Amino acid sequence: MNDSFKALSDPTRRKILEMLVDTDLTAGEIAEAFDMTKPSISHHLNILKGADLVISDKQGQYVVYSLNTTVFQELTKWFFDFLNRGDKNER
Amino acid sequence: MNDSFKALSDPTRRKILEMLVDTDLTAGEIAEAFDMTKPSISHHLNILKGADLVISDKQGQYVVYSLNTTVFQELTKWFFDFLNRGDKNER
DNA sequence: TATGTATTTAGATAATTATCTAATTCTCTA
DNA sequence: TAGAGAATTAGATAATTATCTAAATACATA
Numbered sequence: 001m002n003d004s005f006k007a008l009s010d011p012t013r014r015k016i017l018e019m020l021v022d023t024d025l026t027a028g029e030i031a032e033a034f035d036m037t038k039p040s041i042s043h044h045l046n047i048l049k050g051a052d053l054v055i056s057d058k059q060g061q062y063v064v065y066s067l068n069t070t071v072f073q074e075l076t077k078w079f080f081d082f083l084n085r086g087d088k089n090e091r
Numbered sequence: 092m093n094d095s096f097k098a099l100s101d102p103t104r105r106k107i108l109e110m111l112v113d114t115d116l117t118a119g120e121i122a123e124a125f126d127m128t129k130p131s132i133s134h135h136l137n138i139l140k141g142a143d144l145v146i147s148d149k150q151g152q153y154v155v156y157s158l159n160t161t162v163f164q165e166l167t168k169w170f171f172d173f174l175n176r177g178d179k180n181e182r
Numbered sequence: 183t184a185t186g187t188a189t190t191t192a193g194a195t196a197a198t199t200a201t202c203t204a205a206t207t208c209t210c211t212a
Numbered sequence: 213t214a215g216a217g218a219a220t221t222a223g224a225t226a227a228t229t230a231t232c233t234a235a236a237t238a239c240a241t242a
Contacts, residue, residue: 002102009100010200011093021173023180027219040201042220057182061209061218064182069174076170082112082163089114091148091155101230118189131231133190152188152239 001078004071007051012036013044017053017067024066092169095162098142103127104135108144108158115157 007013016030031041045065048054052071057064098104107121122132136156139145143162148155 005096005100005105009096012200014096017173021176024182028217031219036200037202038219039203039221043200046220058208058219059182063219066181067173072170072173076167076174079163079167079170082108082158083160083167085112090157091115091150103230119187122189127230128232129189130191130233134230137190149189149238154189 001074003051004053004075007047007053008075010044010047012041013048016041016044016048016065020054020065020067024064026062026064028062030065092165094142095144095166098138098144099166101135101138103132104139107132107135107139107156111145111156111158115155117153117155119153121156 008017012034015033019025019030019033027042027045028038030045031038034041045054045056048065049056052068054065055068057066099108103125106124110116110121110124118133118136119129121136122129125132136145136147139156140147143159145156146159148157
């Protein structure tokens with residue numbers, strides 16, 4: 001859970017996730033979208049993978065990245081529960 | 092949006108938010124729940140306030156903190172949209 | 183108005199993190 | 213099997229951030 005939030009706290013990583021919503025992409029294709037070196041993007045992808053937000057699949061010399069929606073579901077639930085926990089004591 | 096995610100990336104701040112779901116609390120009451128100095132908690136509260144995740148209200152010599160659900164709604168929507176954006180192209 | 187309590191601000195420090203360059207590994211194909 | 217392309221690893225550095233202590237501010241009340 002902490003890893004997920006940490007991973008989401010960086011704008012580059014959130015943009016990568018938004019790219020992967022539409023389609024799976026190779027590391028190189030992802031890197032092209034940023035004004036940043038490939039090792040830096042590789043670092044970000046590694047953090048996203050560590051947080052189980054993405055899955056990587058080696059296909060030949062390419063590495064294809066795709067979203068892992070499982071953790072997204074948990075996170076969505078976390079937010080949902082916040083809004084739906086009533087009986088608030090005010091002051 | 093970036094401030095929100097940054098604010099949520101720290102476990103202490105998430106715990107503060109979870110405390111505030113149940114009831115409004117003063118800065119001191121919040122600080123008591125942590126093994127951390129008051130200035131440190133004050134720092135975290137300031138970040139949460141900057142992200143519009145909490146509201147502070149000075150009541151006499153106390154400062155009462157409460158959740159601001161508006162930004163939570165936006166964040167929840169952000170996650171929700173992730174899960175509900177279909178037509179995924181695989182590889 | 184002096185004192186105690188609540189909270190924040192200021193300034194310093196240590197840990198974390200994002201980024202880079204250079205080098206390495208892996209795979210494909212000429 | 214040598215070279216080219218894709219991606220990652222290693223190692224260094226600069227920026228950010230979490231935390232602390234000490235000091236300052238704001239308020240209540242004796």
